[in-house]
Amino acid sequence: MREITGGVCAARGFRAGGVSCGIKNGSTKKDLALVVSDVVANTAAVYTQNLVFGAPIKVTRANLAKSGGKARAFLCNSGNANTCNEDGEAVANRMCELAAAELGVSASEIVVASTGVIGQKLDVSRVERGIAPLVAGLSASGSEEAAVAIMTTDLAQKTVAVEFEVGGKVCKMGGIAKGSGMIHPNMATMLCFVTTDCAVSVEALEVALKEATDVSFNMVSVDGDTSTNDMASVMANGLAGNSEVAVGTSEFVVFVEALKFVLTDLAKKIAKDGEGATKLLECVVSGASSEEVAKKVAKSVVCSSLVKTAMFGSDANWGRVLCAIGYAGVGVDVSGVGVWFVSPAGEVVVCENGAGVAFSEEVAKRVLSESEVQICVSLKDGTGEARAWGCDLSYEYVKINGDYRS
Numbered sequence: 001m002r003e004i005t006g007g008v009c010a011a012r013g014f015r016a017g018g019v020s021c022g023i024k025n026g027s028t029k030k031d032l033a034l035v036v037s038d039v040v041a042n043t044a045a046v047y048t049q050n051l052v053f054g055a056p057i058k059v060t061r062a063n064l065a066k067s068g069g070k071a072r073a074f075l076c077n078s079g080n081a082n083t084c085n086e087d088g089e090a091v092a093n094r095m096c097e098l099a100a101a102e103l104g105v106s107a108s109e110i111v112v113a114s115t116g117v118i119g120q121k122l123d124v125s126r127v128e129r130g131i132a133p134l135v136a137g138l139s140a141s142g143s144e145e146a147a148v149a150i151m152t153t154d155l156a157q158k159t160v161a162v163e164f165e166v167g168g169k170v171c172k173m174g175g176i177a178k179g180s181g182m183i184h185p186n187m188a189t190m191l192c193f194v195t196t197d198c199a200v201s202v203e204a205l206e207v208a209l210k211e212a213t214d215v216s217f218n219m220v221s222v223d224g225d226t227s228t229n230d231m232a233s234v235m236a237n238g239l240a241g242n243s244e245v246a247v248g249t250s251e252f253v254v255f256v257e258a259l260k261f262v263l264t265d266l267a268k269k270i271a272k273d274g275e276g277a278t279k280l281l282e283c284v285v286s287g288a289s290s291e292e293v294a295k296k297v298a299k300s301v302v303c304s305s306l307v308k309t310a311m312f313g314s315d316a317n318w319g320r321v322l323c324a325i326g327y328a329g330v331g332v333d334v335s336g337v338g339v340w341f342v343s344p345a346g347e348v349v350v351c352e353n354g355a356g357v358a359f360s361e362e363v364a365k366r367v368l369s370e371s372e373v374q375i376c377v378s379l380k381d382g383t384g385e386a387r388a389w390g391c392d393l394s395y396e397y398v399k400i401n402g403d404y405r406s
Helices: 055-067 088-103 124-136 143-149 202-214 250-272 291-303 305-312 318-326 361-368 395-402
Strands: 014-019 032-047 070-078 110-115 158-166 169-178 191-196 231-236 280-288 338-343 346-352 372-378 384-391
Touching (some): 032 191, 055 088, 070 088, 070 231, 088 110, 110 191, 143 158, 250 384, 291 372, 291 384, 305 318, 305 372, 338 361
Parallel strands (some): 191 231, 280 372
Antiparallel strands (some): 014 032, 032 231
């Protein structure tokens, strides 16, 4: 497997684009994205577990159920979440109808998504004006336009693509994602769209997507808030020409590894671009009694507001790490815990066997002043391992969210 360029257009038979519709009043940024497969594609999706969820999620679920897991396009707007609106479902369905009519496909073959402000009605007439130019501008080099169009408070595009081999055929997979705040997923992330020309059964796609999100997007937290509009979806159009991948085969293992790579890369980019963030944090847990215990500990550490603020201040306050381990909700023998910090500037051990050790504050400050920092935890209780990603918590986060609607 190797990284390539092209994003969601890297795989054969996919085109993408983005246009500005003025969905958010006063904004001129691209805010409507479309990714289209030239042929019908097997499709799977996972969604937010928040009981308050956007109308596009309800419509997409219904569409995929009606089509039997088949789709031709991802359609997504930014600037408005289309959530908690009495006409939300009608608007989401109308968006599908508009795209379908322009593309000459069925409305049930559209995966629709929205992101932005909650509780404000989405003026579908603005989408109506944008659909025709959006479809007309689709191209095999349009991944970047689509990536920009789905962004809200994101400062950086999030895109990746890889090439891998399945059944003697070279396959490609690419993805784009958005997410900067309101990130504490229990399924996927704010929004993620993946395309591949690998032939994969619908069942295998569903299993693979769940497995890959569990070790990627489900291990990310920026601020502890689970969005109402979280969705990750993947289309597989089979144009690589391989025999269809099924669950339980060696080809399935290869496909899952490629999907994990793509989703993990995007997850880390989301954490690094957290609202107001100055640092990407990675908690690496080893020696746990099980992988599940390791996951809970790692997630607890990156979710801790006190750990996040200490990292913002480059303060080696390791007691906050132990505190987060202690309330992770799993059995841990604190007397065996070790903690150390690692970055491009070096490494500093701060805790062994549950107790502090002498270390240089100057060295620790230097290690923690880098833009990417690992918080390493050893539990000395088994072989379970896990990684979770987050970011520091800065003054800017409060400013961004205090002004979000304006």
